[in-house]
Amino acid sequence: MTALETDFKPFKTRVEDALANRTLKVAIERTTGTARLKRAAAVSTWPNFAGARDLGRRIKDHVTSNLDHYLIEFERNAIASGAKVHWASTAEEACEIVVDICKAANAKSVTRSKSMLGEEIGLPLALEKAGITRVETDLAEHIVQLAGDKPSHIIWPALHRTREEVAELFRKHHHTPQNSDEIPAMVRSARRQLREAFLRADVGISGANFLIADSGAVCTVTNEGNAELTTTIPRVHIVTAGIEKLVPSLRHAMVLLRLLVRSATGADFTQYTTFHCGPKRPGDADGPEEFHIVLVDNGRTHMLGGDLNDMLRCLRCGACMNHCVVYRQIGGHAYGGTYPGPMGSVLTPELDGLAGSRDLVHACTLNGNCQQVCPVDIPLPTLLRGWREKSWNEGLEPRSVRRALWFWAFAARHPFLYRMATAVAVRVLRLFGEAGWVRSMPMAKGWTSHRDFPKPASRTFMEQYRAAQRRARK
Amino acid sequence: MTSRDLILGKVRRALHRDGVEPGPVTAIAESLLSEPELGRPPLPEGDLRSLFASRVTLPQIGGTVCVVEDLRDVPAAVRIYLEEHGTESPVALQPDPDLMQLDWGGLAFTSGISPDQTVAIQKALWGIAETGTLIFHSAPNCATLFSFLPLHHIVVLEAKHIVAYLEDYAVAAGHMAVPRNANLITGPSGTTDIEGSLARGAHGPGFLHIIIVDKRD
Numbered sequence: 001m002t003a004l005e006t007d008f009k010p011f012k013t014r015v016e017d018a019l020a021n022r023t024l025k026v027a028i029e030r031t032t033g034t035a036r037l038k039r040a041a042a043v044s045t046w047p048n049f050a051g052a053r054d055l056g057r058r059i060k061d062h063v064t065s066n067l068d069h070y071l072i073e074f075e076r077n078a079i080a081s082g083a084k085v086h087w088a089s090t091a092e093e094a095c096e097i098v099v100d101i102c103k104a105a106n107a108k109s110v111t112r113s114k115s116m117l118g119e120e121i122g123l124p125l126a127l128e129k130a131g132i133t134r135v136e137t138d139l140a141e142h143i144v145q146l147a148g149d150k151p152s153h154i155i156w157p158a159l160h161r162t163r164e165e166v167a168e169l170f171r172k173h174h175h176t177p178q179n180s181d182e183i184p185a186m187v188r189s190a191r192r193q194l195r196e197a198f199l200r201a202d203v204g205i206s207g208a209n210f211l212i213a214d215s216g217a218v219c220t221v222t223n224e225g226n227a228e229l230t231t232t233i234p235r236v237h238i239v240t241a242g243i244e245k246l247v248p249s250l251r252h253a254m255v256l257l258r259l260l261v262r263s264a265t266g267a268d269f270t271q272y273t274t275f276h277c278g279p280k281r282p283g284d285a286d287g288p289e290e291f292h293i294v295l296v297d298n299g300r301t302h303m304l305g306g307d308l309n310d311m312l313r314c315l316r317c318g319a320c321m322n323h324c325v326v327y328r329q330i331g332g333h334a335y336g337g338t339y340p341g342p343m344g345s346v347l348t349p350e351l352d353g354l355a356g357s358r359d360l361v362h363a364c365t366l367n368g369n370c371q372q373v374c375p376v377d378i379p380l381p382t383l384l385r386g387w388r389e390k391s392w393n394e395g396l397e398p399r400s401v402r403r404a405l406w407f408w409a410f411a412a413r414h415p416f417l418y419r420m421a422t423a424v425a426v427r428v429l430r431l432f433g434e435a436g437w438v439r440s441m442p443m444a445k446g447w448t449s450h451r452d453f454p455k456p457a458s459r460t461f462m463e464q465y466r467a468a469q470r471r472a473r474k
Numbered sequence: 475m476t477s478r479d480l481i482l483g484k485v486r487r488a489l490h491r492d493g494v495e496p497g498p499v500t501a502i503a504e505s506l507l508s509e510p511e512l513g514r515p516p517l518p519e520g521d522l523r524s525l526f527a528s529r530v531t532l533p534q535i536g537g538t539v540c541v542v543e544d545l546r547d548v549p550a551a552v553r554i555y556l557e558e559h560g561t562e563s564p565v566a567l568q569p570d571p572d573l574m575q576l577d578w579g580g581l582a583f584t585s586g587i588s589p590d591q592t593v594a595i596q597k598a599l600w601g602i603a604e605t606g607t608l609i610f611h612s613a614p615n616c617a618t619l620f621s622f623l624p625l626h627h628i629v630v631l632e633a634k635h636i637v638a639y640l641e642d643y644a645v646a647a648g649h650m651a652v653p654r655n656a657n658l659i660t661g662p663s664g665t666t667d668i669e670g671s672l673a674r675g676a677h678g679p680g681f682l683h684i685i686i687v688d689k690r691d
C-alpha cells in the first residue's frame with residue numbers, strides 16, 4: 001500500500017496499519033537507531049554543545065523578532081546579485097509562481113533537489129497538473145517518486161522502504177539497473193539514471209536551508225551532490241524558501257549549520273554545503289542564466305508573535321522524530337501531514353487545520369525527548385499541550401473523551417470512589433496477566449494486539465501503603 | 475496590494491511596529507557572535523595541516539591525502555594516484571594559472587568537463603581544519619561542475635591556505651566579492667538513503683583525493 005492510499009483513512013486506522021507492519025518497524029529502527037547513536041556521539045565530543053545550542057536559539061529568535069528587517073535586507077542584496085525575488089502569501093500562490101516561471105522558460109522537464117517546503121506547498125502535484133515532467137534527484141526522493149509514495153521522514157524520506165523493495169523498484173524503472181542487490185550497486189544504478197535527467201532538465205528547483213541576509217545568498221546542504229547538479233546545469237534555477245530561513249550573515253549560518261548537521265545525521269558537516277548567489281556572471285564557466293527566489297509565507301506570519309512563535313526556529317533537522325517513541329512505532333505516513341513526528345504534530349494543525357488533525361496532538365507521551373534533542377530548544381511538548389487545550393476549548397474532542405474525563409474528574413473529587421475503582425481495576429487486569437505481562441485482553445485489543453503491558457501489582461499503591469503503615473504501627 | 479506588502483504588513487503587525495532602524499538590529503546580530511568560541515567546538519592540539527589531513531581522512535568523511543613539498547611535484551603525485559586507480563582516461567584540468575603552468579609530462583587532457591568525466595583536477599581556495607572542508611568559488615576559470623561531475627575529484631590545496639574554523643573562511647571571504655557559487659566540500663559524495671547504510675558516489679564524485687602542497691616560504 002502506498003502512502004497516498006493511507007491518506008484517506010482516519011488516524012486510528014493508519015496507526016493500526018503501521019503497528020501491524022513488522023517490516024516497517026524494522027526499517028524505521030535501522031535508520032533512526034543509527035541516527036540516534038551518531039547524534040549522541042557527535043554531541044558528546046563538543047564539551048559545550050549546550051552553550052552553542054543556546055546561541056543557536058538566540059540567533060533564530062533574533063531573526064524572528066526582526067523578520068521585517070531581514071526580509072528587506074535579503075531582498076535588496078539578492079536583487080543586486082541579479083536574482084529575481086518573488087513573494088507568495090499562500091501555498092497556491094507559490095506553486096503558481098513556480099509553474100509560471102517554468103512555462104515562461106518553456107520547460108518540459110525539471111529536476112528537483114529535496115525540499116520539505118516544496119512538499120508543504122504541494123509543488124509536485126502543481127507541476128504534474130501543468131504537464132511538466134518532474135524528476136526528483138535526491139536518492140530517497142527518487143525512490144519515493146518511483147514508488148508513488150510520500151516522504152515518511154524529513155531527512156530520510158524513503159526510510160520506510162527496505163533494500164529489497166528499492167532493488168525491485170530500480171529493476172522495474174531504471175534503463176540499466178543494477179545486477180546485484182548490494183546497496184552500492186543500486187546507488188550506481190540511480191547515478192546513471194539520474195545523470196541523464198540532470199542534463200536534460202530545463203529548470204532546476206531547490207529549497208533553502210538558510211537565506212543569508214547580508215549577501216542575498218541561498219544555502220543548500222546535501223550529502224549526495226544532487227543540489228549542485230540540479231542548480232548548475234539547467235538554464236533556470238528556482239529556489240522556494242520559507243521566510244523563517246533567514247540568518248543575518250555567513251558567520252551566523254556557520255553556527256546553525258554545525259547544530260543542524262550534528263542533530264540530523266551525527267556528522268560534523270555535510271559533504272556539500274553551497275551558497276548560491278544570483279545567476280551566471282559574465283565569463284562564468286557554468287551556472288543558470290536565471291535565478292529566482294520565491295519567499296513563501298504560508299502561515300508563518302500567523303505563527304509569528306503567537307503561541308507557535310518558537311516553532312519558527314525549526315531547522316528541519318529531524319532529531320525530534322528520531323527520538324520520538326511514537327514516531328518509532330508508527331513511522332511518518334501515519335501522521336498524514338507533510339511533516340511527521342513531534343514537529344509535524346505541532347505544524348500540521350497550523351497548516352491543515354486542527355479539526356482534521358486533533359488526533360496528532362494527542363499521539364504524544366509528553367516524555368520531553370524531542371525538546372531535549374532539538375538543536376534550537378523548541379518546547380515541542382508545551383506547544384502540543386497548547387493544541388490539546390485549544391482542541392478541548394473549541395469542542396473538537398469527541399463526546400466519549402469528554403464523558404470519560406468527566407467521570408474521572410468526578411471520581412478524583414471523591415477519594416473513596418477513586419480508591420474503590422482502582423482496586424477493582426488492578427484485580428481485573430491481573431486476571432489476564434501471565435508471567436508478569438498482559439498479552440491479550442478484551443476491550444483493550446487496540447493496545448494488546450501490538451504490544452504487551454506489565455501485569456499490575458496485586459494491590460494498588462494506596463492499599464499497600466496503608467498495609468505497610470498498619471504493620472509499622474504494630 | 476502585492477503579496478510582498480501583505481507579508482511585510484503581517485510581519486510588522488505581529489511585531490507591533492511600523493518600521494525598523496537597521497543600525498541597532500545589525501549591532502545586536504553582531505553582539506551575538508561576540509564570543510566566537512561559544513558557537514564552535516574546540517580544535518584538538520596540532521598544526522592546521524595535520525589537523526586538516528587527519529579530519530578529511532576519517533572513515534566517515536572518506537577523503538585521501540598526500541603531501542608534496544612544491545607545486546611542481548603535483549603532476550607526479552597525480553600520476554601515482556591515477557596508476558593506483560588504474561585509470562588512463564584523459565583528465566579535465568581546471569584552467570587555473572598555477573595548474574596550467576605545471577609540466578604534466580604526457581598526461582592527456584580533455585578540453586572541458588564532460589558528464590561522464592572520470593577524473594578532474596581542481597585547486598581549492600581554502601581548506602578548513604575544523605571540518606576537513608575544501609572551498610571553491612565559481613569564476614570564469616573555475617567551473618562549479620568540476621567538483622560534481624567526475625568520478626575522481628583530485629584537489630590541490632596549499633597548506634598556507636588552511637584555516638582553523640569555518641568562520642575564518644567567512645571572514646576571509648567577506649573581503650572578496652560574493653561568488654555566484656561558494657562550494658564547501660567535505661569528502662566524496664555519499665548517501666545513507668537506503669536502510670541508513672553509507673554508499674559512496676551517489677551523484678557527486680565517488681573519490682576525493684587531496685594533494686597538499688606544503689611549501690614553507
Ligand code: SF4
Nearest residue numbers: 314315317318320374
Ligand atoms: S523541532 Fe527541533 S528537533 Fe525537530 S526538526 Fe525542528 S529543529 Fe529539528
